[in-house]
Amino acid sequence: MKKKILIADSLPIVVLGLTTLLKSTHSVFSIESVHTLRDLLEVVVEKPYHYLIVDLNIFGADSKSNLRKIKDLNPELKVAIFMDSKNHLEGELMLEEVVACLYKDNSREDLDTAFTSLFTQGYYYSQELLYHFLHTKNKGKNPLTCLSEREREVYFHLIRGGGVLEIANALGVAQSSVSTFKKRLFKKLHINSLVELIQFHNQNYQQNSFHF
Incomplete structure (x- = not known):
């Protein structure tokens, strides 16, 4: 059975463009669409x-x-946000379990790369967005300030379910480097396993109001 994709956009031309792109490169999916929030809320329950x-x-x-x-x-629905341009909401939306942030001015190649990552790894964020997400202005409140930039990037990919090979490919580094960054961040955060890492993240970034 084909997996189902729902496109929700008020502009039919945008829906047509996305549908055409997805069918040309990811034909294993069944694609449907809605144009209003009301219809979206209805079909998400029904299908x-x-x-x-x-x-x-x-x-x-x-x-x-x-x-x-x-x-x-x-709860199992993977949500990818499609927006006109970059704005301050991306970081907040990422904390709301949005698995991808896409932009309408992206090239066809960029969108195809994003969708491929979304469907194979389960998420997609541009390097620019990751950079802003992983840096904080509230250094006294964020538990991750003890980590280096690379360690934060590895942290982010780990909590999204990324494996060492996937993270290495995403960051453009060797698998051994990812393993090293992983060991360092575990030591700095005083944790010993991925289970403890997820627990740490949930305690600090879902129950509290910390911002990256």
Whole structure:
């Protein structure tokens, strides 16, 4: 059975463009679409979609609240946000379990790379977005300030389920380097396993209001 993708965008031409791109490179998926938030909320309940590619504008002014509604209706749904341009919401949306942030001014090649990463690794974020996400202005409050930039990048990929090979490919470094960064961050955070790492992340970045 084909996995299902739902595209939610108010502009039919955008839906057509995304559908054409996805069918040309990822034909193993079944693709459907909606154009309003009301329709989106209805079909998410009715059908077991695997991926949602949604225009941020469709959520209206309260994007985070409406995103949570979607996740509550289908907790297993992988949500990729499609937006007009870069804005301050990306970091906050990433903490709301958005698995990809895409932009309408991306080239076809960039979008194809993003979708390939999303469907194979389970997530996609540009290096620019990762950089901003992993740096904080509140250095006295963020437990990750003890980590180097590379260690933070590895941390981020680990909590998203990335393996050593996947992380090495994403960062453009050797697998041995990833293993070294992993050991260092474990030592600095006083943890001994991936299970403890996930527990650490949940305690500090889901129950509290820390921002990267």
